[in-house]
Amino acid sequence: MKKYTDTGKKDTRSGFGAGLVLAGRENPKVLALTADLKPSVKMGDFAKEFPDRFVECGIAEANMVGVASGLAVTGMVPFCGSFAEFITGRVYDQIRQEVSYGNTNVKLASSHAGITLGEDGATHQTMEDIALMRALPGMVVLVPCDYNQTVQATLAAARYVGPVYIRFGRPSVPNFTDPDEPFEIGKIYNMNPGTDVTLVATGHLVWEALQAAEQLEAEGVSAEVLNVATIKPFDSKALLESVGKTGCAVVAEEHNAQGGLGEAVAGVLAANRPAPVEFINGGDRFGESGTPAQLMEAYGLDAAHIVAAARKAIARK
Template sequence: MLDFTIHGSNDTRSGFGEGLHELGKSNPKVVALCADLIGSLKMDAFKKDFPERFYQVGIAEANMMGLAAGMTIGGYIPFTGTFANFSTGRVYDQIRQSIAYSDKNVKICASHAGLTLGEDGATHQILEDIGMMSMLPNMTVINPCDFNQTKAATIAIAEHHGPVYLRFGRPKVATFTAPDQKFEIGKAWHIHSGNHVSIFATGHMVWKAVEAAKALEAEGITVDLINIHTIKPLDVEAVVNSAKKTGAVVTAEEHQITGGLGSIIAQTLAKYHPTKIEFVGVNDSFGESGTPDQLMEKYGLGVKDIIAAAKRVTSKS
């Protein structure tokens, strides 16, 4: 279905904050660490109600990753909080050695991912994080699409043993998924069934893909719309079955095409069911300052870009 009831507009980072607070109540093993961005990460409520399980680490992200790895020794489940840029590239070796290779049960929670961080500009707009994290053996990579899904994913990853990268963002976007939903790691959400084109979307691009699908269907192009919230492990069956049905694929992500969802879907289909494919994402470029909407339009991540990609890939040429 495509006719969602919008439950207002909210930021995915607030979904994380609410989920973390719920975990504080329900799971005494959950601890939280933050590198001087409590307000930005919406960790205030957890800090207020569970001060003995909250750790301020200052502007020292490398140390934070090591601390989190160490806190698992003794049975705790650490959630680290900082911007996506400082959660990945800045601390890649710490994550690689002390967390992923060491199989530590750390949840790396990353806000302000992608272009929609906005005015701060390219230094902070990481567009390579999904690629970096997906390459690490043993890492689970999740990029939810709205407030409710982010909250549910935050709660779900505490029950999963192993390192997780949870990516979310800064801007307010439509909240359209169900409140208090159950989040299933690695199980794609089949939003809508159609026969002409498959659209695989993640993160903030999912709502744009819903709007694009409505426009496409109005023109007689039916869309098989799938939300890939878990990029690793990928729901290969859902991807391949949809591609077999439609024979035409569009991927949509707020990330570099290379190394991101587009690469991963293309690699999967190349192996199991080679299919025509178009990629909506950032094309080998850094971002810049601007409002989120301006940036998404300039870098080709708008609703119209998804529609255009779907038309290109379904053309008989």
């Protein structure tokens, strides 16, 4: 089992903030737009270093996305930052028309995704955003797994020409990937080779999947761990290679069952290499108030549940 060390818990939204500053230094056309959430989406450092390239949009997300599309038409590279719910569900049609169909170089920076937003409750906890963004033709959907990878994914999003949705979160989570590894859009990162079951995870559940793999190893089960940091375009080849070897899979995500990574994986496997798959996700319901740890446990989004799901998947082979 490959060893990963948590170098200290950090919030992935701060990884975005750090990556955005690097992107701003690299390309003078990078802009930051927010809808009255500058501190929450960690745009403060960018605004301080590049005050003329920070565009406050006030509490008007539809206008922000439209303005970003126009800025992109003129050659700028705007990042629009807000909470995941307000940068997807609230402005879905604006994204569809002005960003996706218009194919403008707009980056949708999505913070506070999932239930681990915590105490604010269901109004602010979107568990549907990946489904919404995956459904849009041409939209790149990135869900990096920790702080370091979020820095690199933000840089990659800035360099890529076209619409990108990048999802990150509020809670501090283990930081364990190589800070210098460049982010490759469209690649599944194989975190640990194994032969009995493939654990497919995205976002901070990659850490939970690695913990699960360690526990399974102690039971004599060899688990391969895939980090799907790009949900779209989906790296079917890497998934099929892995499941071709292991014969079954568990998919773990902080998202509802409908339209998320689970269905992406199931679709690829059903079409190419049918295999038993177990799903770790939020099901079909809204979130609620609580601490991130309480909610992760209540919704079964942790290593213990991944271990149990892996046993089930293996038994179904």
